[in-house]
Amino acid sequence: MTVTRLEIRPRYEGANVGTWIGFKHLNYLVEEAVLEHLRRSGIRATDLYHDHGLCVDLVDIDTRILSALRIDDLATAEVTVAEPGTLTFTVVIRPNADPGAPKAVSAKVKVSLRHDPRGGAGEIPAELRPYTVARLGEQDKSVQVPDGADPLDVLTGGRNAFAWKWRIPYFYCHFTERMQMSGYLRIMEEVVDLFLADRGVSVKRLLDEQGWIPAVPHSRITLLDEALMEEELYTVLTVEDVFKRLTYTSRMDCYVLRDGLLVPTATGRITHGYAELSGRSEWGLVSFDDRLSAALSGASR
Structure with missing residues (x-):
């Protein structure tokens, strides 16, 4: 799957001053969108760990905040593979479902699959080996x-x-x-x-x-x-x-x-x-x- 679209809502904890959502929780939305994209692509963090000892880790997150989100905004996130053959993604979040709405957040995220011998002992699938690291x-x-x-x-x-x-x-x-x-x-x-x-x-x-x-x-x-x-x-x-x-x-x-x-x-x-x-x-x-x-x-x- 190359593109995932989902509705996403900020967490209440992130409204620290007034009703505005802070940068940390906007990054959490980016992380949540990437994890959902992986799920829909058949790469579920739970199964990867228990079946193959692979841990889904975000190792780079670069986020620009272009406009504010507030507590009750039901935003739309779009996740796209940034570079074919990699686990690097672009994420765009808009404050509503209109695809023409101005962007609120734009981010680029890199994911690695860190092998953990304490996880599942199953063989690592060939298609996941290029993304697997020992550290x-x-x-x-x-x-x-x-x-x-x-x-x-x-x-x-x-x-x-x-x-x-x-x-x-x-x-x-x-x-x-x-x-x-x-x-x-x-x-x-x-x-x-x-x-x-x-x-x-x-x-x-x-x-x-x-x-x-x-x-x-x-x-x-x-x-x-x-x-x-x-x-x-x-x-x-x-x-x-x-x-x-x-x-x-x-x-x-x-x-x-x-x-x-x-x-x-x-x-x-x-x-x-x-x-x-x-x-x-x-x-x-x-x-x-x-x-x-x-x-x-x-x-x-």
């Missing part, structure tokens, strides 16, 4: 931690960055032990929240004082290696670019510490702007004021 990711260069040094200092030294260490719980994982893509989406959202609070411009502060809410036009996450349940994840957010006081782009890098080396497990970028909260209407970006600009540049520290 996820193509790891970048590891970072050496000098004796006695704090890994957080090593990762942020001399950069406009914020770092955070956190223990990976089981509920951010799947297939028994590995951090999954949706877990990294949650980490991306949380590290931005912690960064803004650290710089004195927390989400609540700007909401209370100026009626501003963060808006995300673009996000991307790529898995580089596997992070395991109960390992400590070191997450770094680095501000890379501020564009005309309207948006800023940050890079997220995630590592686990193994034998004195910080091993990268995921990387990504997220672009933020700010919108003024105002009823039902579509939001538009506001210009950063001096306080926010100074916080993003690191000048206020």
Whole structure:
């Protein structure tokens, strides 16, 4: 099957401010659409695991948010094979069933089938072998931690960055032990929240004082290696670019510490702007004021 169309509705949990659905839950819709496409194509995650020990893993998700979705929108998702002979897909989500309606979300997703010997022992079908891997990711260069040094200092030294260490719980994982893509989406959202609070411009502060809410036009996450349940994840957010006081782009890098080396497990970028909260209407970006600009540049520290 090369194209799948389905109706899809945002989850209530994603309406954190007003009735708008946040970027994380829009990415969840993209993930749900891809999984449904695989089901209709005869590649069900349950059967793959129990019959052949194959785990369906999203390893790259690149999403552009073009307009807002709200709690009660019954959207339509269209999933298309992006490159024949691959498990790479494009996903378009529109706010209603009209195929001519403007796009709300446009994404590109790559899937890998990770073999797990603890799953089913059946032979892997020949048609699935090209997509099967023994380990996820193509790891970048590891970072050496000098004796006695704090890994957080090593990762942020001399950069406009914020770092955070956190223990990976089981509920951010799947297939028994590995951090999954949706877990990294949650980490991306949380590290931005912690960064803004650290710089004195927390989400609540700007909401209370100026009626501003963060808006995300673009996000991307790529898995580089596997992070395991109960390992400590070191997450770094680095501000890379501020564009005309309207948006800023940050890079997220995630590592686990193994034998004195910080091993990268995921990387990504997220672009933020700010919108003024105002009823039902579509939001538009506001210009950063001096306080926010100074916080993003690191000048206020």
